Amino acid sequence: MNRIYLDNAATTAVAPEVLQTMLPYFTEHYGNPSSVHATGRDARKAIEEGRRQVAAAINAQPQEIYFTAGGSESDNWAIKGAAFANRKKGNHIITTAVEHHAVLHTCAWLEKQGFKVTYLPVDAEGFVTAKQVEDAITDETILITIMTANNEIGTLMPIAEIGEVAKAHKILFHTDAVQAVGAVPLDVKALNVDMLSMSGHKFHGPKGIGALYIRRGVRLDIFMQGGAQERGQRAGTENLAGIVGMGKAIELATTNLPEKAAKIAALRDRLMNGIVERIPDVRINGPKDPSRRLPNNCNVSVRYIEGESMLLRLDLAGIAASSGSACTSGSLDPSHVLLAIGLPHEVAHGSLRMTLGSDTTEADIDAVLDVLPGIVSDLRAMSVLNHETTTVSDETFACPRA
Numbered sequence: 001m002n003r004i005y006l007d008n009a010a011t012t013a014v015a016p017e018v019l020q021t022m023l024p025y026f027t028e029h030y031g032n033p034s035s036v037h038a039t040g041r042d043a044r045k046a047i048e049e050g051r052r053q054v055a056a057a058i059n060a061q062p063q064e065i066y067f068t069a070g071g072s073e074s075d076n077w078a079i080k081g082a083a084f085a086n087r088k089k090g091n092h093i094i095t096t097a098v099e100h101h102a103v104l105h106t107c108a109w110l111e112k113q114g115f116k117v118t119y120l121p122v123d124a125e126g127f128v129t130a131k132q133v134e135d136a137i138t139d140e141t142i143l144i145t146i147m148t149a150n151n152e153i154g155t156l157m158p159i160a161e162i163g164e165v166a167k168a169h170k171i172l173f174h175t176d177a178v179q180a181v182g183a184v185p186l187d188v189k190a191l192n193v194d195m196l197s198m199s200g201h202k203f204h205g206p207k208g209i210g211a212l213y214i215r216r217g218v219r220l221d222i223f224m225q226g227g228a229q230e231r232g233q234r235a236g237t238e239n240l241a242g243i244v245g246m247g248k249a250i251e252l253a254t255t256n257l258p259e260k261a262a263k264i265a266a267l268r269d270r271l272m273n274g275i276v277e278r279i280p281d282v283r284i285n286g287p288k289d290p291s292r293r294l295p296n297n298c299n300v301s302v303r304y305i306e307g308e309s310m311l312l313r314l315d316l317a318g319i320a321a322s323s324g325s326a327c328t329s330g331s332l333d334p335s336h337v338l339l340a341i342g343l344p345h346e347v348a349h350g351s352l353r354m355t356l357g358s359d360t361t362e363a364d365i366d367a368v369l370d371v372l373p374g375i376v377s378d379l380r381a382m383s384v385l386n387h388e389t390t391t392v393s394d395e396t397f398a399c400p401r402a
């Protein structure tokens, strides 16, 4: 069966060119970058080339890029590192209710260590405003951490405006840009961010490698003790092949990015409009304005049925998607993001996320549009939820075309 992968927000395939670039770093160029001999020096050179590529992609300097083991580690380091380095100045952190768990759980842990955290609410499309951030600032505020792009509903936060506020108040500003890197153009100077998290496997690079941009002059606590790697901030022999792969992947992903993003957005719109046209009682979750939404993100709630059952049926049809509840992870809680935009539990449970990749084709989209309506009507026929048992108002599903 021809498989269609529409779960690129979860992870992406390593690009063939990226893999080819990585392979020699497992075999002939396997040196330890800290060694003085030629084999070690070759490895060091490869790492510095990766650092240059990552820096160039976000308009940073190479010395401002620190390699980590992924997006989660970058988030942990930025937030804990900034919190503890500034503990004498204050104990207050501002974030949002819709962050990735790598941010939310880190903030929750810091609360146990005595920090205070404000979780800003979002509007119906997932946005916070710079004004909300400014209003939340107190004399104790030491860090603002707000994601660039939401991984579930694709909301692009007003990072540059929030950056202005942070700068005016001299408060450190971190952004989790894991979903945004390689999806939309990013410039750390224009965004006024002090720290920015990235992850290789979200843009066709390998898993287990990420980076944290730390603006020159910003001091964080050291993440890992034990060696002089990463300017003494993050010890441990570097993930050489991973760094080489991440560098190549970010370079590929950010080349001609506006053209590629426009192409993906057109396919995404075909998918969203097709769903709205062919399936009654669906609502699009996330921003209506395509310029304020990740180009590859489609998130819909389908009334009267469970997202999980749609996923299983789609999977049988060879289509990989994801849903707004995390039953697979052993929890039946609906997505915190969908609840934060105001969806009732029942509607959040009926959500489906499809995230396109650079290899998604029109034929893939049309295949989904061919099978999804049938899956939905089958499941609705079996569902115990219907227009008589539901407590959800019709307005929730009054859905204009995307």
Ligand SMILES: *Cc1c(COP(=O)(O)O)cnc(C)c1O
Pocket: 009, 010, 069, 070, 071, 072, 073, 075, 100, 102, 147, 149, 150, 151, 176, 177, 178, 179, 199, 200, 201, 202, 208, 210
């Ligand atoms: C995937 C993701 C992460 C975690 O990145 P890993 O490299 O998988 O640890 C963090 N934040 C966001 C927004 C993500 O989408």
